[in-house]
Amino acid sequence: MQVMGISGLPGSGKSLVSKIAIERGAKIVSMGDIIREESKKRGESTKETAQNLRAEFGQYIVSELTIKKIKKLQEEGFESKIIVEGIRSPHEVNMFKKNFENFIILSIFANPTLRFERLKNRMREDDSTDYVEFKARDQMELDFGIGDVISLSDKIIINETDLESYTNSINKFLDEIEL
Template sequence: MLLIGITGMPGAGKSSIYEVAKKFNLPIISMGDIVRYETKKRGLELTPENVGDTAIKLREKFGNEAVAVPCLKYIEENLKDEDVVIIEGIRSLYEVNYFRKHKPLVLIAIHSSPLTRFQRLKKRGREDDSESWDIFVERDLRELGFSIGHAIALADFVVVNEGEFNNCLNQLENILNRILNNLDEFKKYNFIYQLKK
């Protein structure tokens, strides 16, 4: 099995992978859904602060790989016969390394500028999105504190998502084609960057 990880800052367009994955009939696991589920389980409202605090508490309790652990468990229990599984919403190099210790992983970063991302999040209006620039910046800094910047910087592929949505989809489709057409090669590719905890 090969894992394809999708990383990027909030509002960069990570969810565009859902559109493209359908064409290839590839299953997707969302790490953000796991954090939102844990937030609700604690009886908390889905606000940017509550979801962020839950992510921090999970990492304090289970370590920097906290969200990766239940993700991989789910994959091994429910998707073990799949050749390729996409994991959307990887937030740290610790999570990348955790996955790579167990399975080969190719990492795709989706990148957009802060202003573009802020405007998208305001438009998207999900419960844990923010309409305030200050809260948006706070969330960005929290994400960077998880080491998401390391994951983005060390991604195997980068998609710049600033313009037309179709352009982002085309870039992702080309990358998935390349990976799927060279599956055996990518299954051997697994660099682990050791990070101090």
């Protein structure tokens, strides 16, 4: 079973990669979902939980929870590819590389203006229609180290054109990794 990661700033297009990968038989483990689950347990916002978990348990905590979830899938007999969505720090990458042979990172890039428009339309709980809040969220992600993750990725897909071109780029990459 191969495990790979997807990274990118909010609104870049990670979820379409996941959707297509699921259609091809992969399992998605979202680090953001893990934080959202923890924030509900704690009664905090996702932003507070992301910061507090790391402050309380160290930089590796979200990756540790994710690795635990993946290893449980392995124990249950899941043998296809697993994609970790939402890797945000070099610490997380290091943990995945230590735990899963041939771990690779795909990063999705889109410019801030385009991503902000996408988030306004998506309106998930942690999305904002305020540009100042959007920029603050980007800065928080950059403070986690996501810029380093993106710059050191095994593959980067630019998602700034039409949906069909982006979908074709995703499919080409997934063909390359035999998914």
